[in-house]
Amino acid sequence: MNEKEAENLKKTALSQAELQAAGCPEETIRKILQEKNDRCQCRCLRQYRKEILAKLHREQEKLTNVDYLLYHMEK
Known part of the structure; x- marks a missing residue:
């Protein structure tokens, strides 16, 4: 793997921190990170x-x- 390919991989690879920031539960994070294929x-x-x-x-x-309830109560 050359330097350019390694740089592209860094750009596309998901990190645990990114997945946590997206609100993914730990189980989902594990499942995603275990997958080797981007698809x-x-x-x-x-x-x-x-x-x-x-x-x-x-x-x-x-x-x-x-x-709806508030609307009818305030009427």
Whole structure:
């Protein structure tokens, strides 16, 4: 591996700190870091993203319901 390839690898390699900053649970971090293939790591990250989005939608629905209740109470 030449210097340029090593530099590119550093740019694309995921670190535990980056995954923690993204809010990944330890189990997800372990799974992602165990994958040697970028495609597999991307698949794991996309799955985690779907989980976050599903949680966000559930919380948004709760917020909408609370807003609805407040609207009717303040009327």
